[in-house]
Amino acid sequence: MAPTQTSESPADVKVDTAAIRAREQVTARRVVFAGSGEPLALIGAMVVLIAIFSILNPRFATIENLQNVLNQASLPLIIGLGATFVILIGSIDLSVEGVMGASGVAFVLLSANSRGGQDTGIWAWVLPLLLAAALGLTSGLIYTMLRVPSFIVTLGMWFVGFGIATILYGTDAYPELTDDTITLWVAKITFGLPNVFWVAAILTAIMAIVLRFTRFGRVALAIGNNEEIARSNGMPIIKNKIFIFIVAGLFSGLAGILATMQMGGTSNHIGDGYLFITIPAVVIGGTSLGGGKGGMFRTAIGVLLLTILNNGLVLAGVSPSYQSAVSGAILVVAIVATAWPQRGRLRIAK
Amino acid sequence: MSLSSKLTKVVSVAAAATLLLAGCTSTAGGSSNAAPLKKEDLVFVCSVINTTNPYFAANIEGCQTLGEKLGIPVEIVDAQGSSQTEISKIQAILAKGKKAVVFVNTVASSDAPVIVDAVKAAGGYVTIWWNKPDELNPADIGNNFVAFQKHSGVDSGKCTASMLSKAIGEEGGIIALPGVEDSTTSQTRVAGLKEELATNFPNVKVLDIRPSNWDPQLAYKNSKDLIAKYGDQIKGVWTADDGMQIGAMQAFEEAGLLDKVKFVSDGLYPPTVEAMKAHKGNDAIVGETFHRGYMASAIGLYTAYLAAIGEIDPSTLPAEKRDSMFKISCVTPDNIDEFLKWDSDVAGWVDTLIANGPWDTEPVPLVAGGPEVIKPEYK
Known part of the structure; x- marks a missing residue:
């Protein structure tokens, strides 16, 4: 005989709230672990690389080389901060090298230089950064108002920036900064680390706070997750997107100025090669190209991983002809190893 | 008519027009004229890899100075580091109709055959500097590819x-x-x-x-x-x-x-000169070589010009004047001033070039014929 069923009204159901709370806590812990698992695995991959390179050449693990690695990682990291924000909203900024060229040439011409230019003081910083911000603003406006895909707009702005740099540069001799204190400031060691790394580290911390604790950062994440839902919730999508492109422009501009200081002079080509260090570093760090997932510290880890890889291969004496292939192969292995514990049924790779 | 068939028709007409235009262009410039060209029909074309590198900027200076001396207009091609840009800009100038006397500092070796073919088809004359494939010989192409020139690496x-x-x-x-x-x-x-x-x-x-x-x-x-x-x-x-x-x-x-x-x-670029003169880093720079972008372009363009106006017949020139290597000098902090004197009078140097011809002008006379061979043990 079947057991008699007793009917209970919903109000009579006894809810075991303690059990639900416990389950929620477990879920929350899992989410935290899942969120931090990937960066932890990347750090693990980095540690393995460091260990191998240190065995191959003991000079790898010296303070001097650490300072060298951090010095080299700084500019890609600064650019990467802006790029991370752009990628978080599901867009891309390809204008990096052009913006760097424009701001770098503007900076050197506004500083005391070998072409006879006079130091304009604070304007040597303000005007190039304004120029970079204006290029970012233009990208943002065209992208949002005219609804042109960001990779096309920013590809165009790359050449606009490069064109501005070429016009500003003209055909006179290579302009060098004549003030050695500016030139040597970038790599100068303060509290054990290069100045340029301090700049990058402080900016990383600020941008991480902005992303996590401000409405601006949360809206950016919401846009990347699902723009339609963000819009229907009344979030200021367009304003946010435009501002992100301005920020990305500013960071590229700053990198252009710092690169110019580092080299003691500049040409319109000062940004060459930076885009293709930065974007892979952001993605390797775990910021999704689809948007909505990622962060500043992840980018920092991605940049460091790539820098250590290239530095370590030189110190290990890998032939330059093989370096590109070896570097690529190690990266693929590192990423696969990193992503392996995270593979889930719903994490579809497209 | 449906939209797709309209579209097909438009595309077909556009394609036919393009083909016709291409045909006209190639017919117009198809013959290689062996008769000497008139000076007033000529245009100098000066193609450089970019305009901001000091060496390429000097290439432009050489072309412009020679153009002023000979009264021939100069068109500058800025390849912006791209073979594609370089070739398309040169082709656009060739299509304008004037007979081109061309100096090209090629972006890549593989650009040379394409450029040489285009110039030949348009009846112009070209000298290539620095990069070309080993198997591309001026003598095999004909008089329109006047010479390949470089300094010995x-x-x-x-x-x-x-x-x-x-x-x-x-x-x-x-x-x-x-x-x-x-x-x-x-x-x-x-x-x-x-x-x-x-x-x-x-x-x-x-x-x-x-x-x-x-x-x-x-x-x-x-x-x-x-x-x-x-x-x-x-x-x-x-x-x-x-x-x-x-x-x-x-x-x-x-x-x-x-x-x-x-x-x-x-290269002895301007910042290097400054550093050497200022004895930077306890005379850190101890040696340089001397050769100049304006000398290379003026020599290249002048050689092509002489062929264009019929003053030289490339087919009768000895091999080393078709595939040439010009002198390179060693510069030390002690003898640097001997070389810098040339930079202070580019126009004067171009006058000497016009007087002496492309192969006998100090400090960069012709010293050997190419191609330059790398011994296998030093690869």
Whole structure:
């Protein structure tokens, strides 16, 4: 005989709230672990690389080389901060090298230089950064108002920036900064680390706070997750997107100025090669190209991983002809190893 | 009519028009005229890899000065580092109708055949500088490909290797930063470096060779890494051009090693001249080579011009005047002024070129015929 069923009204159901709370806590812990698992695995991959390179050449693990690695990682990291924000909203900024060229040439011409230019003081910083911000603003406006895909707009702005740099540069001799204190400031060691790394580290911390604790950062994440839902919730999508492109422009501009200081002079080509260090570093760090997932510290880890890889291969004496292939192969292995514990049924790779 | 068939029709008409236009263009410029051209029909075309590198900027200066002297208009082609841009801009100028006398500092060796074909089809005359495939011989193409010209890379490498070795006391470690790995110019300079060390300075050891792609920033990064790797074992730095030397010197200056290490390179760019004159880093730069962008372009353009107006018949020239190597000189801090005097009077130098002809003008007379061969042991 079947057991008699007793009917209970919903109000009579006894809810075991303690059990639900416990389950929620477990879920929350899992989410935290899942969120931090990937960066932890990347750090693990980095540690393995460091260990191998240190065995191959003991000079790898010296303070001097650490300072060298951090010095080299700084500019890609600064650019990467802006790029991370752009990628978080599901867009891309390809204008990096052009913006760097424009701001770098503007900076050197506004500083005391070998072409006879006079130091304009604070304007040597303000005007190039304004120029970079204006290029970012233009990208943002065209992208949002005219609804042109960001990779096309920013590809165009790359050449606009490069064109501005070429016009500003003209055909006179290579302009060098004549003030050695500016030139040597970038790599100068303060509290054990290069100045340029301090700049990058402080900016990383600020941008991480902005992303996590401000409405601006949360809206950016919401846009990347699902723009339609963000819009229907009344979030200021367009304003946010435009501002992100301005920020990305500013960071590229700053990198252009710092690169110019580092080299003691500049040409319109000062940004060459930076885009293709930065974007892979952001993605390797775990910021999704689809948007909505990622962060500043992840980018920092991605940049460091790539820098250590290239530095370590030189110190290990890998032939330059093989370096590109070896570097690529190690990266693929590192990423696969990193992503392996995270593979889930719903994490579809497209 | 449906939208798709309308679209098909429009595309067909556009394609037919394009074909017709292409046909007209190639017919117009199809014949290669052997008769001398009139001076007033000529235009000088000066194609450079970019306009901001000091060497290429000097190429432009040479073309413009020669153009002024001979009263011929000059069109500058800025390839912006792209073979595609270079070729399409040259083709656009050829299509304008005037007979082109062309100097090209090619972006890549593989551009040369395409450019030579286009110039020949348009009835112009071209001299290529620095890069071409070995199998592309001016004599095989005909009079329109007047000459291929360059300075010897091996001589450059030998010259700088010798000066660097002497400066570090003929023993110790050096690092080498070549340009783009598959660049012939860079390869020949590296071969000269290796040959000179093997032959005359066996105690000077190359610790590491890191191609730095003619890029000052990459040279800076590579130098930083190599300083971390070798520290004070590095007594000297050899770079394949002055742009990379700027980056390398910056890295050594930051490491506090600039006054302990010696540098040599090729090109004697303005910042290098400044550094040498200011005795930067306890006379860190000990050797350079002298050859000039304005000399290369003026020689190249003038050779092509003489063929265009019929003053020379390329088909009767000896082989070394069709595939040529011009002199390169070794410069030290002591003799630098002897060479800088040329830079202060570019117009005067071009006058001498016009008076003496393209093959006999100091300080860059013709010294040998090409192609330049790299000995297998120094590759």
